[in-house]
Amino acid sequence: MSLLQVQNLIVEFPGRRGTLRALDDISFEIAPGEILGVVGESGAGKSLTGAAIIGLLEPPGRISSGQVLLEGARIDNLPYEQMRRIRGRKIGAIFQDPLTSLNPLYTVGRQLVETILTHLPVTPQEARRRAIGLLEDTGIPAAPQRIDHFPHQFSGGMRQRVVIALALAAEPRLIVADEPTTALDVSIQAQIIQLLKRVCRDRGAAVMLITHDMGVIAETCDRVAVMYAGRIAESGPVHEVINQPAHPYSMGLMAAIPDITQDRERLHQIDGSMPRLDAIPPGCAYNPRCPRAFARCVAERPDLMDAGATRAACWLHDAHAGAHA
Amino acid sequence: MSAIPQPAPLVQAHDLAKTFDVSPPWLNRVLEGKPRLLLHAVDGVSFDIARGQTLALVGESGCGKSTVARLLVGLYRPTRGGLQFDGQDAHAAFRTREGHNTLRRRIQMIFQDPYASLNPRWIVEDIVGEPLKEHGIVTDEAQLEARVGALLQSVGLAPQDMAKYPHQFSGGQRQRISIARALATQPDFLVCDEPTSALDVSVQAQVLNIMKDLQRQHGLTYLFISHNLAVVRHVSDQVGVMYLGRLVELAGKNHLFDNPRHPYTRMLLDAIPKMHDIGRSRTPVSGEVPNPLNPPTGCTFHPRCPHANARCKAERPALLSFQGVKVACHAVEEGRI
Numbered sequence: 069m070s071l072l073q074v075q076n077l078i079v080e081f082p083g084r085r086g087t088l089r090a091l092d093d094i095s096f097e098i099a100p101g102e103i104l105g106v107v108g109e110s111g112a113g114k115s116l117t118g119a120a121i122i123g124l125l126e127p128p129g130r131i132s133s134g135q136v137l138l139e140g141a142r143i144d145n146l147p148y149e150q151m152r153r154i155r156g157r158k159i160g161a162i163f164q165d166p167l168t169s170l171n172p173l174y175t176v177g178r179q180l181v182e183t184i185l186t187h188l189p190v191t192p193q194e195a196r197r198r199a200i201g202l203l204e205d206t207g208i209p210a211a212p213q214r215i216d217h218f219p220h221q222f223s224g225g226m227r228q229r230v231v232i233a234l235a236l237a238a239e240p241r242l243i244v245a246d247e248p249t250t251a252l253d254v255s256i257q258a259q260i261i262q263l264l265k266r267v268c269r270d271r272g273a274a275v276m277l278i279t280h281d282m283g284v285i286a287e288t289c290d291r292v293a294v295m296y297a298g299r300i301a302e303s304g305p306v307h308e309v310i311n312q313p314a315h316p317y318s319m320g321l322m323a324a325i326p327d328i329t330q331d332r333e334r335l336h337q338i339d340g341s342m343p344r345l346d347a348i349p350p351g352c353a354y355n356p357r358c359p360r361a362f363a364r365c366v367a368e369r370p371d372l373m374d375a376g377a378t379r380a381a382c383w384l385h386d387a388h389a390g391a392h393a
Numbered sequence: 394m395s396a397i398p399q400p401a402p403l404v405q406a407h408d409l410a411k412t413f414d415v416s417p418p419w420l421n422r423v424l425e426g427k428p429r430l431l432l433h434a435v436d437g438v439s440f441d442i443a444r445g446q447t448l449a450l451v452g453e454s455g456c457g458k459s460t461v462a463r464l465l466v467g468l469y470r471p472t473r474g475g476l477q478f479d480g481q482d483a484h485a486a487f488r489t490r491e492g493h494n495t496l497r498r499r500i501q502m503i504f505q506d507p508y509a510s511l512n513p514r515w516i517v518e519d520i521v522g523e524p525l526k527e528h529g530i531v532t533d534e535a536q537l538e539a540r541v542g543a544l545l546q547s548v549g550l551a552p553q554d555m556a557k558y559p560h561q562f563s564g565g566q567r568q569r570i571s572i573a574r575a576l577a578t579q580p581d582f583l584v585c586d587e588p589t590s591a592l593d594v595s596v597q598a599q600v601l602n603i604m605k606d607l608q609r610q611h612g613l614t615y616l617f618i619s620h621n622l623a624v625v626r627h628v629s630d631q632v633g634v635m636y637l638g639r640l641v642e643l644a645g646k647n648h649l650f651d652n653p654r655h656p657y658t659r660m661l662l663d664a665i666p667k668m669h670d671i672g673r674s675r676t677p678v679s680g681e682v683p684n685p686l687n688p689p690t691g692c693t694f695h696p697r698c699p700h701a702n703a704r705c706k707a708e709r710p711a712l713l714s715f716q717g718v719k720v721a722c723h724a725v726e727e728g729r730i
Contacts, residue, residue, distance in 0.1 A: 109593035110564075225681050253453035254620065256681060258664040280593065283666030310668055324598035328623040328650065328665055334605070335598035335627060341563040 069140065070097035071274040072121070072242050077134035077144075079113075079120050081345075088345040090116055090129065092298045093371070098274040100241070103265070105289035105306065106278045107321075109342055112295040114278045118244045120144075121276070122159050123151040138242060157187040160235030160273075162264075164247040166227035169234075170219040176203075176230050177215035180237055187238035202233040206263055225256035229263065236267060243268065246278045261288055282325055286310055294318045297342055297353035304378025314375035315382045316358045352382070360384060401480060402441035403582060403614050404465070408474035411435040411460050415686070432686055434460040436638040437474065439712070442631070444581070447608070447615040449629035449646075451622055451661070453682050457638040458618045462586045465616060466502045467493075478582070498528050501575035505587040507567035511559040517570055518555035521545065524577040544573040547610075548603055565596030569603060576607065582614045589624060601628060622665055626650055634658045637685055637693040644718040654720045656698045656730065692723065700724040 079091035091113050098104045106114045119125050121136055123143065136144040143154055155161070163169050171179060180199035184190060190198070196215075203211035206229040219227055228248065235243055245264065249257040265288055268275050277288060285292050286306060293303040294315065302315040313319045323336030340357045343349060349356055355365040364383045375385035413432040421427050435457040442448045450458045463469045465476065467487040476483040478496065486492030501524075504510040511520055521541045522531070531537045542552030548569040559567055568588060575583055588604070589597040605628065607613060619625050625632055625646075632649045634642040634657065642655040653659045680697040683689055692710050695701040704723050712721040724730045 109595060223681050253682070254622075254661060255453065255664045258666070259679075261666065281666065282594075282668050286668045287666040321595060322668075324595045325668065326598075326601070326621075326623040326627040327668060328626055328662070329667060329669070331626060331647070334602055337598040337602055338595040339599070341565060341596065 071100045071139060072098045072276070073137040073140075074117075074121065075135050075137070077117070077120060077136065078132050079116060079125065079129055080132045081129045083128070085346070089348075090298050090345055091120065093134070094298075094300055095134075095372075096293055096300065096303060098242070098276060100274050101269065101272045102291065103268060103275040103277055103289045105285035105292040106276060106295060107280060107282060107285055107292060108295035109280065111297075111342055111345075113298040114280075114295055115246050117295070118161075118246050118276060118278050122155055122161055122244055124155075124161075153187075156183065156240070157238045158241050160238070160240035160243045162228075162231055162235045162243065162245040162248045164250050166224065166231045166251070167219065169231045170227065172219050175216050175218055176222070180215070180230075180234060183234060183237040199233075199237070202236060203230070205236075205267065206230070206233045207259070208233075225252055225259065228252060228256075228260055232260070232263060232267070236271070236273075239271065241273055243273050243275045244278070245275060247280070248277070249284060250279065250281070257284070264288070282310065282322070294321065297348055298345070299353065299381060300372060301354065301382075302375075302378055302380040303372065308377035312377065313380075314378050314385060315354075315380040316360050316384070317354045318380070320357075403444040403479055404442040404616070405477040406441075406461075406465070406474070407439050407477070409435055409438045409461065409464055409471050409476065410473035411457075411464055411469055412472040430686060433638050433688070434685070435464065435471075438633075438635070438638075438640050439474075440631075440633055440640065440643060442582075442614055442616060444614055445608070445612045446630040447617050447628055448631045448633060449617040449619060449625040450633045450635055451619060451625050452635035453620060453661075455637075455682055455685055456635040458635050459586055460638075461635075462502070462584045462616065462618050465582075466500050466584050467496065494528065498524075498578040499580050500582045500584065501578065501580040503568075503571050503575050503583060503585045503588045506591050507564055507571055508591070510571055511567060513559055516556055516558055517541075517545070520559070520570060521555070521574045521577055524574060528578055530578065540577070541573075544577055545570075547576065547607065548573045549599070563596070564592050565599050568592060568596075568600050572600070572603065572607070576611075579611070580613070582616070584616045584618075586618045587620070588617075590619065590621065597624070604628065622650075622661065634661065637682065637688050639693065639721065640712055640719070641694065641721050642719065643712065644720075648718055652718075654715065654718055654725050654730075655722050656700055656724065657694050660697070692721075698724075700730050 075095050077091055077094040081088045081090055094117055108114050120131055131144050135142050177199055181195045184195040184198055200211050200215055203215060208214055208229055249260050261284060289306045292306045292309045294301045296317050302309060302318045310322060313322055320338040326335055338357055351366040351368055352370055355361040370381045370383050372379045372381045373385050411434050413434055415432050416429045417427045438461060450461060452458050464471055483496060486496055518541050521544055522537050525531045525537060525540055531540055541555050545552055545554055550569055589600050617628055629646050632646055633640050636657050642658045653662055689696050691707050692705045695705040710721045710723050712719050713726060
């Protein structure tokens with residue numbers, strides 16, 4: 069059974085000029101030990117999906133419909149205190165900037181021990197032993213000494229390791245990693261990705277990896293969901309989505325990324341930009357930029373449908389309407 | 394030097410160095426006996442850029458690539474070394490009023506963050522028109538409007554957009570406004586400091602394509618600074634790899650990507666997640682960039698280098714030519730790798 073199930077999730081922001089729908093009918097699942105990548109441009113709703121799952125939506129944002137199930141139990145309608153206990157115990161979160169995720173006034177060890185003591189029934193001595201083990205696991209050299217250092221005494225890459233150790237402290241079942249490597253240099257990025265992959269495989273945790281870097285997705289994930297304007301445009305196994313994307317947006321996105329292994333005179337470009345939330349066009353949100361849009365795309369909104377090896381929200385793949393593709 | 398005979402390069406940097414004094418205040422030095430502290434941000438960097446070509450500088454954060462950019466546009470004065478622009482000493486010219494104005498017109502810069510580099514209280518016409526007025530290129534309103542309109546069109550925006558404010562544009566459009574402003578004075582040389590790293594990939598493609606088109610139309614020369622090697626492969630002719638303030642490898646684009654020589658270049662290329670190698674597990678790179686205040690002795694890369702020996706720890710390698718490629722590495726020089 070899937071560890072995490074998100075069903076028809078809708079997130080809205082009520083405002084003075086009407087309600088903005090930021091996430092529109094998002095559904096996906098993650099199995100234990102699986103890494104799901106979520107990609108898209110800024111404003112597509114990637115981070116918001118993560119925030120909705122861990123129950124950290126910024127007000128006035130709210131889940132107005134749909135549900136989130138963790139190990140079969142609903143977690144989207146829990147009271148704050150109960151959710152707080154699940155967050156940390158069953159869900160670990162890793163954010164982009166390691167410096168803001170750590171308290172600068174406490175030693176790394178104190179933050180780790182506190183997390184472990186809050187969620188697990190162990191003695192303080194045992195908690196400290198585990199904390200050192202976690203730091204060693206994440207590749208911090210001289211962990212028994214480093215545990216008593218403050219966050220500012222660590223470099224950027226080391227801090228992100230501490231944040232990962234912190235997220236793993238209570239042995240969570242699900243890890244939501246929101247752009248965990250974006251603030252890091254490439255050589256450090258590779259180390260962190262390796263680490264994330266290894267600890268998840270070892271512990272059988274499910275991971276939702278949010279990033280805009282397709283290279284990171286290709287190397288890390290099992291499946292990938294491409295988001296556009298608050299909806300999932302395409303989802304499927306990572307190899308298929310990257311090499312034979314079925315949705316015109318995914319195709320454009322893949323072609324726009326400069327490839328280090330080959331030389332191209334011109335990059336493919338998607339003209340225009342993603343619509344703002346208050347101006348999402350009727351029908352398929354991508355239709356104004358889509359080179360293959362036809363009448364139905366303007367009139368009717370497509371849901372995810374089978375499209376060869378992947379599932380795409382695109383009328384080109386509608387089996388009932390005959391082959392437009 | 395390159396084997397192909399070329400006309401005199403437009404930009405020649407010779408042994409450029411910039412040192413920042415980051416010492417504690419005088420009182421602390423006297424009372425607490427703290428020493429003076431110098432940060433060698435750029436330490437002896439030499440390169441040429443031929444007219445109409447693009448040199449890309451790559452490296453991780455703190456390697457000094459942005460400092461090089463600021464040295465080239467005259468925002469910093471070099472501590473050592475010189476810069477020749479079109480045959481004349483640029484930093485001597487920057488000190489005279491007249492030379493300063495000429496060079497400012499001929500050298501322009503595009504910054505990383507299009508949200509921070511445009512004045513939010515100005516309309517686009519003022520932003521793009523300011524250099525035109527400043528350098529006395531236009532004299533009346535009608536001329537200004539015509540020029541700004543043409544500039545906006547050349548970067549794919551509409552002339553009517555000149556009445557709007559920056560917040561009315563998306564990130565990619567804003568970066569195109571920055572490019573239009575940089576092009577206003579018809580410069581020969583553009584210094585681009587991470588021009589697309591704040592942008593999404595689809596928008597990045599738009600901006601990179603426009604930059605390439607403009608280069609072809611106007612014969613522009615670019616210094617392109619980026620940490621994204623895939624972008625660099627797309628835009629550059631020559632690539633320089635920097636590590637802790639020094640150039641470790643300088644080579645033609647295809648040479649560098651197909652046959653990297655310096656261990657650091659190899660490491661960087663290997664560290665990049667590649668889109669079409671799905672699930673490939675890589676040899677993880679060990680270590681991090683050392684503190685530039687206290688760099689390692691000899692070759693600064695030796696603590697992370699798999700080929701380091703006693704000589705690498707003691708002696709700083711010079712940037713030497715091997716088969717048309719410049720590399721600063723003892724192991725390459727001795728034929729060990």
